[in-house]
Amino acid sequence: MDFNLSEEQRLLLDSASRYVRERCDLESRRQAVREADGFSRRHWQHFADQGWLALTLPEAAGGMGLGMADAIVLMEALGRGLICEPLIDSSILCGDLIAGAPEQGGLNALLADIGSGTALAALAHVELDGRSEFDTPVTCTAEPDGDGWRLQGTKHRVFYGSSASHLIVSAQVSGEMGYSLFVVAAGADGITLDNFPLIDGTRAADIHFDQVPVSAPARLYNGQAAAKAMDRALNRAIVAASAAALGSMEAVMDMTADYLKTRQQYGKPLSSFQALTHRMADILVETEQARSMLYAALAALDQDDSTEQNRQVSAAKALIAQAGMWVTGQGIQLHGGIGVTEEYAVGHHYKALQVYHLRFGDSDFHLERCARLIDTGAMPGH
Amino acid sequence: MNFELSAEDRAFRDQVRQFLKDNLSPDIVRRARTEVHPPNEEDRRWWNSVLNKQGWAAPSWPKEYGGTGWTPVQRHIFEMECRLAGAPELRWQGLRLIGPVICEFGSDAQKKRYLPPILEGTEQWAQGFSEPGAGSDLASLKTTALLDGEHYMVNGQKLWTTEAGYSELGFFLVRTDTTSKHGGISMLIIDMKSPGVTVRPIEMINGDISTYEVFLDNVRVPRENLIGEPGSAWTQTKFLLANERTSSADIDKAYGDLRRIRAIARHEKKNGRPLMEDPHFRLRLTRLTLEVEALDWSVLRVLSGAPSNYPRASASVLKIKGSQLQHRLTELAVDALGPRALRLYNRADAFAAEPSALWPEHTPGVMADHLYMRACTIYGGAMEVQKNIIAKQAFGL
Numbered sequence: 001m002d003f004n005l006s007e008e009q010r011l012l013l014d015s016a017s018r019y020v021r022e023r024c025d026l027e028s029r030r031q032a033v034r035e036a037d038g039f040s041r042r043h044w045q046h047f048a049d050q051g052w053l054a055l056t057l058p059e060a061a062g063g064m065g066l067g068m069a070d071a072i073v074l075m076e077a078l079g080r081g082l083i084c085e086p087l088i089d090s091s092i093l094c095g096d097l098i099a100g101a102p103e104q105g106g107l108n109a110l111l112a113d114i115g116s117g118t119a120l121a122a123l124a125h126v127e128l129d130g131r132s133e134f135d136t137p138v139t140c141t142a143e144p145d146g147d148g149w150r151l152q153g154t155k156h157r158v159f160y161g162s163s164a165s166h167l168i169v170s171a172q173v174s175g176e177m178g179y180s181l182f183v184v185a186a187g188a189d190g191i192t193l194d195n196f197p198l199i200d201g202t203r204a205a206d207i208h209f210d211q212v213p214v215s216a217p218a219r220l221y222n223g224q225a226a227a228k229a230m231d232r233a234l235n236r237a238i239v240a241a242s243a244a245a246l247g248s249m250e251a252v253m254d255m256t257a258d259y260l261k262t263r264q265q266y267g268k269p270l271s272s273f274q275a276l277t278h279r280m281a282d283i284l285v286e287t288e289q290a291r292s293m294l295y296a297a298l299a300a301l302d303q304d305d306s307t308e309q310n311r312q313v314s315a316a317k318a319l320i321a322q323a324g325m326w327v328t329g330q331g332i333q334l335h336g337g338i339g340v341t342e343e344y345a346v347g348h349h350y351k352a353l354q355v356y357h358l359r360f361g362d363s364d365f366h367l368e369r370c371a372r373l374i375d376t377g378a379m380p381g382h
Numbered sequence: 383m384n385f386e387l388s389a390e391d392r393a394f395r396d397q398v399r400q401f402l403k404d405n406l407s408p409d410i411v412r413r414a415r416t417e418v419h420p421p422n423e424e425d426r427r428w429w430n431s432v433l434n435k436q437g438w439a440a441p442s443w444p445k446e447y448g449g450t451g452w453t454p455v456q457r458h459i460f461e462m463e464c465r466l467a468g469a470p471e472l473r474w475q476g477l478r479l480i481g482p483v484i485c486e487f488g489s490d491a492q493k494k495r496y497l498p499p500i501l502e503g504t505e506q507w508a509q510g511f512s513e514p515g516a517g518s519d520l521a522s523l524k525t526t527a528l529l530d531g532e533h534y535m536v537n538g539q540k541l542w543t544t545e546a547g548y549s550e551l552g553f554f555l556v557r558t559d560t561t562s563k564h565g566g567i568s569m570l571i572i573d574m575k576s577p578g579v580t581v582r583p584i585e586m587i588n589g590d591i592s593t594y595e596v597f598l599d600n601v602r603v604p605r606e607n608l609i610g611e612p613g614s615a616w617t618q619t620k621f622l623l624a625n626e627r628t629s630s631a632d633i634d635k636a637y638g639d640l641r642r643i644r645a646i647a648r649h650e651k652k653n654g655r656p657l658m659e660d661p662h663f664r665l666r667l668t669r670l671t672l673e674v675e676a677l678d679w680s681v682l683r684v685l686s687g688a689p690s691n692y693p694r695a696s697a698s699v700l701k702i703k704g705s706q707l708q709h710r711l712t713e714l715a716v717d718a719l720g721p722r723a724l725r726l727y728n729r730a731d732a733f734a735a736e737p738s739a740l741w742p743e744h745t746p747g748v749m750a751d752h753l754y755m756r757a758c759t760i761y762g763g764a765m766e767v768q769k770n771i772i773a774k775q776a777f778g779l
Contacts, residue, residue, distance in 0.1 A: 001384070001385055001386070001387065001388075001682060001686045002383060002384045002385075002686065003383060003385075003683055003686050003687075003688030003689065004383070004688070004689060005689070006383070006384065009383070035778070069383045135394075208640075253590055257777040257778075257779065260777075261778075261779065271779040273775075274770075277769070277770070277773035277777075278766065278770075278773065278779045280772070280773055280776075280777055280779060281698075281702070281768070281769035281770075281772035281773050281776075282702075282769070283715065284692060284695060284699060284777075285699050285702050285703050285772075285777050288680055288692075288696075289673065289676040289677065289680065289703060290676075290698050291680075291683075292676040292677070292678075292679035292680040292682075292683060293675070293676040293679065295383075295385060295679050295683070296675055296679045298383075298385065299385035301388070302385075302386070315671075315672045315675060317737060318669075318672060319672045319673065319676055320424055358708040367665055367669060367672075368665065369669055370668050370671075370672065371661075371664045371665055371667075371668040374664075374667075374668060374671065
């Protein structure tokens with residue numbers, strides 16, 4: 001067991017932390033979310049230049065071929081800075097789905113574009129009655145048409161959907177068990193979008209597919225392979241998002257401790273009130289639990305046993321979402337009124353945690369998933 | 383970062399498992415798994431001697447004094463496997479508290495006299511720290527030890543001296559100098575049979591006696607029983623506590639508790655179905671399982687020397703979460719058992735109980751453990767004191 005950062009991870013952490021410190025203050029974030037994309041193309045380009053978008057992509061496609069341990073080092077640092085660019089969606093979630101596809105013909109070029117930031121991929125999977133990617137029904141259809149298919153249906157709240165150059169779309173091919181996953185150019189004929197802002201300033205879209213033609217090689221997976229690939233990619237996206245959530249918790253902890261030292265009431269600093277310092281202790285206890293759970297999930301990603309992998313990732317999501325909502329919520333409380341204002345970072349971290357909590361299955365979902373998997377025998381301590 | 387257990391550690395775990403399988407009897411395991419506190423003293427002394435024959439009695443000691451030379455992670459594996467196999471929990475005071483202090487600060491004569499019987503389990507120790515007026519504020523202790531020729535004359539009163547009633551020896555914090563607060567405290571070894579030592583049991587809410595008051599009335603203690611220099615006990619005490627940075631997480635007990643709760647929930651019925659199938663109960667159990675696993679990783683991080691922004695707060699973080707989880711785990715065990723948990727077992731009944739249809743093996747000790755564990759957020763530094771430590775050490779508040 002070794003929890004120390006490698007030299008490369010140390011450098012990655014340093015460069016990401018420096019970027020966040022120097023370039024990602026709240027004012028620049030405020031400007032970023034005012035852009036049409038709901039994030040900053042300038043940051044996006046910087047991420048690409050640094051190789052961060054290619055971090056976990058395969059070397060064969062020009063990626064750096066690094067693992068999720070490296071990704072969480074990066075994401076925690078970026079989470080501290082409340083970055084709103086779709087690194088997880090495009091590079092990790094969609095990148096993993098594309099890189100894992102059995103037929104790689106032509107996909108390396110797309111992966112290279114994702115790594116260089118010229119392509120931006122988003123997952124269009126959830127539909128009206130789906131609470132998350134895990135439980136959504138797939139009613140979109142792919143009807144055979146010549147060598148390829150035509151997509152029909154509506155995808156609901158596709159994160160970064162309006163900025164995407166490529167969509168990974170789930171659809172039912174008639175006569176087949178389970179859904180298939182297709183990669184589609186977002187500008188294809190027959191695609192229309194209704195895009196809307198989210199509470200953290202980013203954008204999402206409902207996307208309508210009306211007889212959208214897709215070619216034969218655009219089908220990445222079918223049947224069980226699609227569901228399996230989806231689980232794997234979601235597990236990795238959740239671990240990366242959990243690292244960003246932890247970054248928010250750490251940032252809130254720091255700014256709240258500083259605030260207690262400087263803010264004066266009744267003629268003395270808030271740090272002289274034990275009720276408040278004890279709350280800070282609780283905040284550290286919960287944040288440390290969250291960090292440990294992130295490591296547990298990261299360790300599980302390397303295991304062959306997919307049940308254990310799923311269980312551990314769900315465990316992390318359930319615990320970190322609850323701990324994170326509580327910690328950032330207490331951050332607001334200890335700041336008092338300023339904590340609920342737009343001009344102060346702590347409330348933005350709370351919203352970031354709210355997004356984390358509700359995306360990719362909320363904490364109740366993951367707790368229940370964990371409970372189910374415990375029944376099937378994946379159980380710690382014998 | 384690499385979180386894999388090495389092949390060496392996995393082989394080590396298998397070796398420990400085999401040893402436990404070969405050496406523990408069902409009776410011993412059944413008594414240990416009641417979690418009745420204090421555990422059965424004969425079982426513990428016997429297990430101490432069995433481990434000593436294997437050379438495994440004192441994993442935390444330096445190798446030259448009888449330690450095992452294991453890595454911190456291996457010690458963790460060993461303790462976890464022992465608990466899950468139902469081995470009796472060894473007495474801490476000798477093996478884990480005073481033993482390492484004597485190894486580090488004791489004279490050659492003290493090492494020769496006291497260490498072997500600790501390893502063999504033939505001499506057990508009491509820890510005389512707290513006093514009626516010195517609980518959380520330990521340094522305000524008043525018991526005095528004044529030099530009178532070649533002896534110290536000890537006078538005072540100790541409280542919460544766990545297991546003093548059946549311990550051969552005690553290590554006591556005493557004031558050898560009344561002019562300095564922290565610098566006037568020394569650590570003194572006292573034979574519990576010395577004239578002037580009176581031990582009075584304190585009955586606890588779990589219906590048992592595990593802790594005592596100790597009255598020290600003109601007790602004559604040989605001068606050579608003082609550990610290190612006079613006035614150096616505060617350093618020794620900090621060393622003693624630092625040795626036990628992760629154990630207050632009680633992580634091996636927590637896994638044992640989860641195991642017990644699952645056993646109860648598979649057996650007990652709710653609406654005619656096993657409680658384990660009740661959705662609400664399952665979520666409570668799952669929630670606790672996650673938190674225990676997270677704590678386990680927190681322990682592993684500290685044991686592995688993981689980098690941390692808050693190194694001086696880590697022991698308190700583990701203590702707070704570990705003790706909070708003990709409350710919730712033992713509560714859930716009681717809730718799982720339901721009203722049958724209300725039956726008062728005396729310890730003889732709990733240990734002797736032959737399982738029956740009405741009172742199966744998992745019944746005794748559940749409530750006693752829960753009641754005793756109310757103390758875990760108080761002993762070893764109350765939770766509120768731990769929070770003060772974190773506020774200061776982690777945030778400078």
